Amino acid sequence: MTRTITVGIDGSPQSHAAAEWAAREAELRDLPVRLLHVWEPAPAVLAQDPVLGAKTHQYWTERVPQKVGDGLRLRHPGVVVTSDQRSGPPADTLVRDADGVELLVLGTRAPSGLGGFLAGSVGQSVIARSEALVVLVRAGEQEADEHVTDCVGVPSAATAFRPVVVGFDVSSPDDGVLAFAFDEAQRRGTAVHVVSGWQPPPYYPSLAAGVVADQGVARRKAADLTRLLLPWRQTYPDVEVVEVSRPGSPAHLLVDASKEASLVVVGRRIRPAPLGAHIGAVARAVLHHVGAPVAVVAHP
Numbered sequence: 001m002t003r004t005i006t007v008g009i010d011g012s013p014q015s016h017a018a019a020e021w022a023a024r025e026a027e028l029r030d031l032p033v034r035l036l037h038v039w040e041p042a043p044a045v046l047a048q049d050p051v052l053g054a055k056t057h058q059y060w061t062e063r064v065p066q067k068v069g070d071g072l073r074l075r076h077p078g079v080v081v082t083s084d085q086r087s088g089p090p091a092d093t094l095v096r097d098a099d100g101v102e103l104l105v106l107g108t109r110a111p112s113g114l115g116g117f118l119a120g121s122v123g124q125s126v127i128a129r130s131e132a133l134v135v136l137v138r139a140g141e142q143e144a145d146e147h148v149t150d151c152v153g154v155p156s157a158a159t160a161f162r163p164v165v166v167g168f169d170v171s172s173p174d175d176g177v178l179a180f181a182f183d184e185a186q187r188r189g190t191a192v193h194v195v196s197g198w199q200p201p202p203y204y205p206s207l208a209a210g211v212v213a214d215q216g217v218a219r220r221k222a223a224d225l226t227r228l229l230l231p232w233r234q235t236y237p238d239v240e241v242v243e244v245s246r247p248g249s250p251a252h253l254l255v256d257a258s259k260e261a262s263l264v265v266v267g268r269r270i271r272p273a274p275l276g277a278h279i280g281a282v283a284r285a286v287l288h289h290v291g292a293p294v295a296v297v298a299h300p
Contacts (some may be wrong), residue, residue, distance in 0.1 A: 003029060003062045003099070003102045003103055004032050004033065004034040004100075004101055004102060005020055005025055005029070005031055005032055005033050005034070005036065005048070005103045006022075006033075006097070006098070006101045006102075006103070006104050006105070006154045007019045007022045007033060007034070007035050007104075007106075008033050008036050008038060008090075008094050008103045008104070008107075008126075009036065009037050009065060009068050009107075010037070010039075010064070010090070010107075011068075011140040012107060012139070013065040013107075013138040013140065014107025014108055014137070014138070015068070015107040016068065016071075016104075016107070017107055017138060017139050017140060017141040018105045018106055018107035018135075018136075018137040019033070019035065019046065019068050019071075019072060019105075019136050019295055020072070020075075020141070020142075020143070021105060021137045022103070022105040022135075023072045023075070023076040023079050023081070023129075023136075024076070024143060024146075025103065025253055026076070026079045027076060027078060027079060027189045028188070029102070029187070030078065030079035030212050030278050031102060032079070032081070032082060033072065033081045033082070034078055034081075034083070034084060034101075035065045035069055035072075035081065035082070035083040035084070035088060036066040036083075036084050036085075036094070036097060037067055037083065037084070037085045038084070038085075038086050038087075038088070038090045038094060039061045039085065039086075039087055039128050044255075048053075048173055049266070057179070060083060065083035065085065066083070067085050067155065068083075069081050069082075069143055070194070071079070071259050077211060080230075089121045090122050091121075091125040091126055091129070091158075092291060093125045093265075094106070094122075094130070095125075095126055095129045096132045096134065097133070098126070098130045098132035099106070099132065100187045102133075103132075103133050103134075103135055104126070104130065104132045104133070104134045104135070105134075105135045105136075105137060105138070106122075106123045106126065106134065106135070106136050106138045106140070107123075107136070107137055107138075107139060108123045108137065108138060108287070109138070109139055109227075110255065112199060116128050123136055123287075124279060124284075125286065127268065127279060127287075127296050128268075128278060128279045128291075129282070130298070131267070131270060131298045132298070133180065133294075133296070133297055133298070134295070134296050135294065135295045136287060136293065136294045136296070137285060137293045137295055138291055138292075138293070140266050141230070141293060143158045144155040144156055145254050145262075145292070146161055146162060146188075146262035146263070146292075146293075147160065147162060147262070148160055148161075148162055154199050155164070155185075159229045160189065160190060160260055161188035161189060161190040161262045162190065162260055162262035162292075163186050163190050163191040163192060163193045163260070163262065164185040164191070164192045164193070164261065164262060164263045164265065165179065165193045165195060165254070165258045165261040165264050165265070165292075166181035166182050166188060166192060166193070166194055166195065166261070166264075166265040166266070167195050167197075167250060167264075167265070167266045167267070167282055168195065168225070168228075168256040169195075169196065169250070169267075170195050170196050170198070170221065170224045170225050170228060170245075172298075173228050174233060174267050174299040174300075175269040176267070176297050176299045177265060177297045178194075178229075178232055179267040180295060181194075182232055182235070182236045182239055184252060184263055184265070184295070185236070185239045186238065186239050188263075189263060190224055190238055190262065191239065191240035191241065191242055192240070192241055192242070192243065193242040193244060193257055193261070194225065194229060194242070194243055194255050195244045195250075195253055195257045196221070196225050196243075196244065196245045196246075196250070197246060197247070197248050197249060197250030197251075197252070197253040198222065198245070198246075198247055198250070199247070199248075199252070200247040200248075204250075218245070219248065221245050221247075222243070222245040224245075225243050225245045226243060229241060229243065241244045244254065244257060250282050250284065251281060251282045251285035252285075254266070254286055254290075255285060255286060255289045255290055256284075258286070258290045258292055261290075261292045262292060262293075263292060263293050263294075263295060263297045264278070264286060264290050264292050264293070264294045265294075265297065266282060266283045266286050266294065266295070266296055266297070267280075267283070267296075267297050267298075267299050268280050268283050268296050268298050269296065269298075269300070270298050270299065270300055279296075283296055
């Protein structure tokens with residue numbers, strides 16, 4: 001399969017935001033964008049309706065990718081945009097189609113509000129079941145949101161990119177997560193903030209008191225992070241690296257660090273679960289609480 005950035009679209013504001021993000025990413029990577037419109041066949045009762053029948057259904061299934069594609073070609077003339085359609089259950093269809101794509105980009109609702117079929121459960125189902133690299137983009141996401149404000153505090157796409165924030169587990173490191181985060185930071189000419197949270201030993205006093213009994217543990221955790229990041233600093237010498245190693249919930253620390261991010265990168269361990277697919281506590285928290293685009297990297 002030709003390397004593409006594939007976007008799942010359904011006509012919702014979420015999928016429009018995802019398509020715009022995909023086009024900007026395609027410009028950075030010099031790749032084409034493929035719009036994938038997934039639709040469910042009209043129920044038999046509606047198919048026979050003279051107003052809401054098969055012809056009307058067909059019109060809208062053709063109209064959605066055409067409208068989105070025309071808009072992308074107008075705003076991103078250097079990006080090759082193609083479209084495709086699939087019929088079937090959205091999550092199942094997207095998972096099957098994601099095999100071999102460079103990135104699969106989906107829209108998702110903001111931390112509050114309503115959205116289309118790509119929001120919520122479908123997006124999470126795709127992430128949990130697919131080994132593709134999936135990026136979720138919030139409704140209303142704009143290019144200026146990825147950049148720092150200008151000198152008068154106004155959002156602007158002409159300023160530098162905000163940092164790429166990545167969650168990293170020093171006890172179970174994965175090269176794929178860091179590789180994607182560093183690569184994205186280099187493409188954007190920005191820094192990568194590596195956030196590593198760890199649970200303090202039982203003998204620590206309450207963190208709420210702001211007192212740490214053994215600075216040695218904190219120093220060892222920070223040293224482990226520095227050691228693991230050294231090869232990446234050498235591979236990407238032009239990327240500024242900010243290391244954040246702190247005691248506490250990894251999910252909470254990552255969500256807090258992501259407030260000023262252009263992109264958030266988290267890992268998802270591929271493992272069978274007795275009751276179905278598994279996302280992981282940290283990835284799930286980020287998907288629910290972070291407003292920036294979130295990339296989920298599946299790894300062993």
